[in-house]
Amino acid sequence: MREPLSFKVFRVVVITVLSVFVLVPMWVLITSSVKPLGDVQGKFEWWPSHMTLQPFKDIWSTVPLAKYFLNSLIVCSISMVLSVIVAVFAGYAVSRWTFRGRQVFTTTILSTQMFPGILFLLPLFLIFVNIDKALGFTLLYQTRFGLVITYLTFSLPFAIWMLAGYFDGIPRELDEAARVDGASTIGTLLRVVLPAARPGVIAVAVYSFMTSWGEILFASQMTGPNTQTLSIGLQSYSTQINVYWNQVMAASLVVSLPIVLVFLLLQRFLVAGLTAGAVK
Amino acid sequence: MSSGPHVKRAGGRSTRRLTPYLLIAPAIVLELLIHIVPMLVGVWMSFVGLTQSYIANWSTAPWEGLSSYRLALDFSSPIGNSFLHSFEVTCLYTVLVVGISWTFGMSAALVLHRNFTGRGFFRTLFLVPYAMPIYAGIMTWSFMLQRDNGLVNHVLKSLGVTNGESFWLIGSNAFWSMVVVAIWRSWPFAFLMLLAGLQNIPDDVYDAAAVDGAGVWKQIRYITLPALRPVNLVMILMLFLWTFNDFNTPFVLFGAQPPKSADIISVHIYGASFVNWDFGFGSAMSVILLVFLLVVTGLYLLIFNRRSTRA
Numbered sequence: 001m002r003e004p005l006s007f008k009v010f011r012v013v014v015i016t017v018l019s020v021f022v023l024v025p026m027w028v029l030i031t032s033s034v035k036p037l038g039d040v041q042g043k044f045e046w047w048p049s050h051m052t053l054q055p056f057k058d059i060w061s062t063v064p065l066a067k068y069f070l071n072s073l074i075v076c077s078i079s080m081v082l083s084v085i086v087a088v089f090a091g092y093a094v095s096r097w098t099f100r101g102r103q104v105f106t107t108t109i110l111s112t113q114m115f116p117g118i119l120f121l122l123p124l125f126l127i128f129v130n131i132d133k134a135l136g137f138t139l140l141y142q143t144r145f146g147l148v149i150t151y152l153t154f155s156l157p158f159a160i161w162m163l164a165g166y167f168d169g170i171p172r173e174l175d176e177a178a179r180v181d182g183a184s185t186i187g188t189l190l191r192v193v194l195p196a197a198r199p200g201v202i203a204v205a206v207y208s209f210m211t212s213w214g215e216i217l218f219a220s221q222m223t224g225p226n227t228q229t230l231s232i233g234l235q236s237y238s239t240q241i242n243v244y245w246n247q248v249m250a251a252s253l254v255v256s257l258p259i260v261l262v263f264l265l266l267q268r269f270l271v272a273g274l275t276a277g278a279v280k
Numbered sequence: 281m282s283s284g285p286h287v288k289r290a291g292g293r294s295t296r297r298l299t300p301y302l303l304i305a306p307a308i309v310l311e312l313l314i315h316i317v318p319m320l321v322g323v324w325m326s327f328v329g330l331t332q333s334y335i336a337n338w339s340t341a342p343w344e345g346l347s348s349y350r351l352a353l354d355f356s357s358p359i360g361n362s363f364l365h366s367f368e369v370t371c372l373y374t375v376l377v378v379g380i381s382w383t384f385g386m387s388a389a390l391v392l393h394r395n396f397t398g399r400g401f402f403r404t405l406f407l408v409p410y411a412m413p414i415y416a417g418i419m420t421w422s423f424m425l426q427r428d429n430g431l432v433n434h435v436l437k438s439l440g441v442t443n444g445e446s447f448w449l450i451g452s453n454a455f456w457s458m459v460v461v462a463i464w465r466s467w468p469f470a471f472l473m474l475l476a477g478l479q480n481i482p483d484d485v486y487d488a489a490a491v492d493g494a495g496v497w498k499q500i501r502y503i504t505l506p507a508l509r510p511v512n513l514v515m516i517l518m519l520f521l522w523t524f525n526d527f528n529t530p531f532v533l534f535g536a537q538p539p540k541s542a543d544i545i546s547v548h549i550y551g552a553s554f555v556n557w558d559f560g561f562g563s564a565m566s567v568i569l570l571v572f573l574l575v576v577t578g579l580y581l582l583i584f585n586r587r588s589t590r591a
Contacts, residue, residue, distance in 0.1 A: 003394070007496045014387045015402055021464065022409055028431055029420045040423075044434040090307035097300035105304060112315045114577060116525035118549050119566045120314070122559055123321035126330070130338050153314045160307060185299050214414035217527045217546075221554060231415045235532075245423050252416035263411035264404055271476050 033250035040245040055250035059237075062247055067226075068233030069255070075144050075229060076212040079151035083159040084205050091163030092189050096175065106164075109157045117217045120153045125221055142224035150218040155208040162207070166200030167193065199269045206266060210259055230255050326567050330559035341560075348564035363565060365540070366548040367572075369455065373544055374523045377462045381519060382512075384463070385470025390500060393478040403475070410468035418532040421461045425449055425533075449533060455541040462529045466522070470515055477511030478504065513584055517577065524573065545569055 032040050033055055035048045059065050093099075094106055128140035140146035170193060178188040194201065216231045223229055234255070237248045263270060326348055328334075334341035354360040392403050409417055424431040425448035437444025448457045481504065489499050527546035530538045537551050538544075549569070553562030 003496055010387075011391045011396070014391045018384060018388055018406060018467075019402065022405060022468075024431070025417065025420045025424060025464065026408065028424055029416075032423065041429055044429055044431050086306045086310060089303040093300040093303035099297075099300040102300070105308070108311060108315070111574075112311075114521045114573065116546055116566065116569055116573070117527065118525075118546050118553075118562075119322055119570055120318050121550075122553055122563050122566060123318035123325060124314075126325065126335060126338055126559060127318065127321060129336050133336055149314060152310060153318075156307070156310060156314070185303075210411070210413075214412075214416075214528075216415055216531060217550075220531070231413070234415060234419065245426075245429070248419055249423065252413075252419055256412045256416045259413060260408060260411045264407065267404065267407065271472060 029249050029253055032246055033253050035246050037244060037246055040249075055244075055246040056254070058244075059247045059251045059254065062244060063233060063236045065233065065251060065254075068228055068230045071144060071223070071227055071233075072213060072229040072231075072255075075147045075151065076209050078144075079148045079155055079212050080205055080208045082148070083152055083155040083208055084163075084201060086156060087159035087163045087204065088189070088194065088201070090160045091167055092193065094160070094164040095167035096172070109160050113154070113157045113161065117154065120150070121218060121221065124150055124153075124218075128222070142222060142227055144227050147218065147222050147227065147229070150222055151212045151215065153218075154215075155211060158211070159204045159208055162204045163197070163200060166197050166204075169200075170196050199272060202266065203270050203272070206262060206270060210263065213255075213259055322563050323567060325559055325563035328560050330563070332557035335557065335559060344560065348561045349568070351561060352565050352568060362540075362543070363548065366543045366545050369541065370524060370544040373455070373459060373462070373526075374520060376459050377466060377523045378516060378519045380459075380463050381467040381470045382516065384467040385472075385474050388467075388471045389474035389478055390504070393475060406471055407468050409464055410472065414465065414528045415532050417465055418461055418529060421457075421464070422449070422533050425457050450539050452539075452541045454534065454539040458529050458533060458538075458542045458544075461533065462523065462526060465529070466519060470519060473511055473515040474508060477508045481507045517580060520580075521573065521577070 027046075031046070031048050034051045034053065035045075036050050036052050036054065039045065039048065039050060094102060125141075128146050132138050132141045140149070174192055174196060175188050178192040183191065214231060215229075219229045219232045223232060234248065234251055237244045237251065327343060327345055328338075328341045329344040329347075330338065330341050351357070351359055352363050355364045388402075388406055392399055392406075423429075427433060427445065427447050427449075430448070432448060433442070433444040433446060436442045436446070447453060485503055485507075486499055489503055494502065525546050526544060527550065530542050530544055530547045531550070534542060534547075536547070536555055538547055543551075545565075549562050549565045552565065553559055
């Protein structure tokens with residue numbers, strides 16, 4: 001198809017403007033992470049005049065970064081696995097059956113996704129503190145277990161909604177064939193439907209992990225010195241006296257890289273999975 | 281939606297009727313624990329005087345009825361007034377961020393939907409801000425917006441726009457900093473959704489239009505935009521809710537107490553609750569926020585989406 005000049009100009013302008021917008025912070029992030037502290041505290045430089053990999057070494061000792069990493073990894077993995085497992089069954093039920101209460105259930109799932117996190121943070125905080133007090137030991141407040149529960153508030157409804165959407169796209173004939181062969185409901189789901197929905201399940205798992213990895217609101221109140229996750233821990237590179245900007249950038253890079261790579265590698269799945277759930 | 285697998289088998293009718301309930305049972309239990317109970321507790325909290333000394337002793341907290349609501353909605357008092365101000369700032373913030381994110385996302389999707397060299401590269405590049413952990417992106421911006429060693433002042437000074445000594449993270453500039461950072465983060469989501477939407481439009485529709493002599497712009501105007509309506513409907517609603525409830529951008533840029541110009545609602549409630557330790561008042565404001573969001577979302581769906589497929 002022929003393109004008029006105006007469209008070509010439009011393309012160049014859009015791509016240039018947006019590339020600059022996206023790339024400049026990424027450039028700053030990368031170049032500042034290899035500058036010595038003195039250089040990031042002085043006047044900004046586009047190109048580092050002294051390059052050093054020291055910040056990548058220092059980030060692990062200035063703050064207990066490895067501990068934050070581990071905490072994030074544990075909390076995000078557990079909440080991901082839990083929400084995917086629960087959501088597979090719930091999503092299948094919603095997709096394949098009409099039952100009394102289904103409407104109420106789906107409406108709840110959909111609407112809790114739009115509720116502000118702060119609405120759940122306040123009561124959960126209060127409930128956690130008071131349960132712990134009644135128990136006489138710390139089970140929920142500022143523990144990894146407690147944080148996992150708060151993370152389910154956003155990852156579970158999202159996972160159910162997305163997977164229900166994904167299951168809708170899988171032909172029912174598949175279920176029926178399995179049933180004719182004598183498979184039970186669970187057998188049909190686990191051996192026939194789930195394998196067919198694998199891209200959707202992967203997408204949901206990755207999204208759930210990503211969202212938890214970047215979560216700040218709950219982590220800011222529901223973690224303590226020993227349970228702090230990356231999202232909060234990274235802020236401790238700024239002390240009263242100094243902000244270690246080069247280390248902040250190096251640490252940001254280190255915690256972003258795995259997530260960004262996974263996302264970009266699975267791009268195709270993720271885009272398909274997201275839109276299967278949302279555009280319905 | 282039709283009913284379950286249509287395989288008829290003798291017997292087991294009642295077990296089959298139970299099947300969906302068994303499947304959603306774990307989800308229902310969790311939903312009760314993480315959403316329903318906390319919400320009911322949250323509503324109860326808004327009627328109770330839950331100040332610092334009562335937080336660990338909730339059973340002794342005094343019942344205060346509607347007084348927190350009165351406090352929040354009395355716009356002539358300083359407290360009510362700052363709540364109203366926070367609401368106004370949030371509305372302006374949301375309109376700007378959603379509007380510009382949509383424009384960016386739409387333009388990029390239109391351009392990158394058509395084949396040209398380097399298309400795959402740009403498509404991947406544009407997704408990076410969305411793929412990054414939220415705080416990593418915002419912290420980078422926070423560094424760029426520093427007064428003495430940041431990129432923004434450096435660029436503005438070398439272009440001769442300002443003397444390079446502006447404060448971007450305090451005062452009224454803080455609002456605009458927050459808007460730019462939020463757009464940087466959100467527009468790739470709009471782009472991603474719209475690009476996927478474009479791929480669902482069959483090619484022969486365009487071919488037919490091209491035979492009829494419609495140019496690229498006409499095709500965009502009369503085919504692409506109307507076809508994207510369902511995607512836009514969902515995507516704009518999601519962006520609206522995320523932006524209106526946004527806590528991350530102001531919190532990472534400014535901490536728990538942002539400058540007044542950037543005091544958007546989530547962080548405002550957070551401050552009342554965790555800086556001033558008044559959970560009762562914080563809950564009352566959360567409930568008001570929720571009611572507002574429900575009304576806006578309800579109206580939005582009523583106006584734009586008469587026929588929804590699910591729920």
